[in-house]
Amino acid sequence: MRAKQDVKPIGTFSWLPILVHGDAAFAGQGVVVETLQMSQLRGYRTGGTIHVVVNNQVGFTTVPQDARSSVYATDVAKTIQAPIFHVNGDDPESVVHVAQLAFEYRERFHRDVVVDLVCYRRRGHNEGDDPSMTQPLMTDLIQAKRSVRRLYTESLVGRGDITEEEYEEAKRDFQDRLEVAFAETHAAETGATPIAPESTPAVELEGTPETTAVSQQVIELIGDAFVNKPEGFTVHSKIQQLLDKRLDMSRNGNIDWGFGELLAFGSLLVEGTPVRLAGQDSRRGTFVQRHAVLHDRANGQEWLPLANLSENQGRFWVYDSLLSEYAAMAFEYGYSVEATNALVLWEAQFGDFANGAQSVIDEYISSAEQKWGQHSAVTLLLPTATRVRVPTTPPRASSVSCSCARRTT
Ligand SMILES: Cc1ncc(C[n+]2csc(CCOP(=O)(O)OP(=O)(O)O)c2C)c(N)n1
Ligand SMILES: [Mg+2]
Structure with a gap:
């Protein structure tokens, strides 16, 4: 402009x-x-x-x-x-x-x-x-509720400003115009070729360290937590099946990503480690995969299965964040510097949105240890990340991690 x-x-x-x-x-x-x-x-x-x-x-x-x-x-x-x-x-x-x-x-x-x-x-x-x-x-x-169009039509016809027939005609006329616009847009599409993501070299892991393993009982305990619903709680019909599947996975394997992540959180909680996760729509999960918080279909009440694992477990916090990357990631960074005993996670809605907080990665996460001897184990969850720039050169850089499945069996 x-x-x-x-x-x-x-x-x-x-x-x-x-x-x-x-x-x-x-x-x-x-x-x-x-x-x-x-x-x-x-x-x-x-x-x-x-x-x-x-x-x-x-x-x-x-x-x-x-x-x-x-x-x-x-x-x-x-x-x-x-x-x-x-x-x-x-x-x-x-x-x-x-x-x-x-x-x-x-x-x-x-x-x-x-x-x-x-x-x-x-x-x-x-x-x-x-x-x-x-x-x-x-x-x-x-x-x-009736739609805006319905409500307004009723009031126009009720007031005698237009007749039902005039309304039908106007609707047809408008829909025709939408059809024309749709056809024109379709015809004008250039078929731009998508940019192929660069392949990243695979990271060589030196086997799985023995110390991160957890017992079968812990896996089962976490599986149980997803079916031990509070008394009178009405589970959404589409979610019940998933909860049953989680119970099954905890016994028979074939663990999917969503449950694997919850096992990672849950097993840390059982060991007494607090877990804090914040990100856009993190409670349900952007891909409808997490369901760390369930809502009673009848009254909206919340249920957090991972907060009910055992008496002495660590505290579990999971938040939907405000629609921010910069301030939101910086907050988790600061939190992680203070809460050294906790697993602190910031989740991007999609990995590349982390770019909006690139200066937090550059100025703090990857360089604070060198600059101020300040440590942070903040973990960034960057689903579908293809374009996040994490500097690789600074000495001893980077507690940035693209994965959170730290402790699954
Ligand atoms: C910088 C950035 N962060 C996150 C997202 C992912 N995202 C897409 S839509 C959305 C919610 C938007 O809510 P609102 O601004 O109320 O718009 P609505 O979709 O309700 O019209 C989010 C978080 C995004 N598109 N861009
Ligand atoms: Mg909105």
């Missing part, structure tokens, strides 16, 4: 920047605040951006209570005194009204303005999701 405006007479601001955000991203990602801070600086200003926050009250599987400390997702915009309009997404006419106000404000004052479009997510997240597992009560409410 700024580049476009710089070829026009100074101060005309004839291009209108519109940024669309998610609620979790707007509250969590530091770059949002950095960009807001730029908005009035002479080197960066664009004459006001209209920010539309599509606030569906959830970030993938993460609830607002885990995603921000502020009341509103949009509160960071208060730092630049931007007007913030909170509007009900179920009420299209109010949305249009607010959009007009935001536009007029931008045109008059050439400053940023925010529209917080409060709505909900009907169909789960695009990366493989069943929200009834993590937000059972909210899902039930949403399922029982």
Whole structure:
């Protein structure tokens, strides 16, 4: 936008920047605040951006209570005194009204303005999701709701503004336009070739150290924990099968990745080592693979099987983080420096998002020992990592690990 405006007479601001955000991203990602801070600086200003926050009250599987400390997702915009309009997404006419106000404000004052479009997510997240597992009560409410289109049609027809026939015609017309756009986009696809990931040389391990083995009883204890549900707890129908499978794996082997990881955590817990894991959607797991926390389908109550292994076990903490990499990884680094007896894990949603915290890796994880003699055993879980740059040259570098299955048999 700024580049476009710089070829026009100074101060005309004839291009209108519109940024669309998610609620979790707007509250969590530091770059949002950095960009807001730029908005009035002479080197960066664009004459006001209209920010539309599509606030569906959830970030993938993460609830607002885990995603921000502020009341509103949009509160960071208060730092630049931007007007913030909170509007009900179920009420299209109010949305249009607010959009007009935001536009007029931008045109008059050439400053940023925010529209917080409060709505909900009907169909789960695009990366493989069943929200009834993590937000059972909210899902039930949403399922029982009529769609925005239905509600608005009813009110238009009820008011006599349009007839049912006119509605059907408008719907057909709109769908035709979507079809045309879809066909055109499809035809325009260039078929770009994906970049093949570079193959990484295999790391030679010198056998499995004897000391990391655990007994069959410990494996069984962990398997049992996933079926010993609290009294009256209603397990989600799709998850029960997985829990039974975990019991079976603990007896008969064929252990999958998800359970292998839980065995690693669980066996450390049994030995008295605390385990802390934080990351985006880590409680359920990005790939619906972990289920370290289960939600009662009927009342939403939580159950953490690994917190109920034995009397004297270590404490188990697992958190969905805010939508941050930089601050979130740095926090776990600091935590691990202090909690030397704990297994402290930060999990990237996908491995390459760790790049957003690359300076934490460079400045602390891989070099703090050399710089300050400061040790950390923070463990980074980087699923599907292909492009994370972990420096290999600094002396005695790197407690960075791409795997967490430290103690499975
Ligand atoms: C920098 C970065 N970190 C993590 C992700 C993974 N991720 C994709 S969507 C999502 C949740 C987004 O929530 P929100 O901002 O509320 O948008 P919504 O999907 O609800 O519209 C996350 C964590 C990402 N895409 N980019
Ligand atoms: Mg959201």
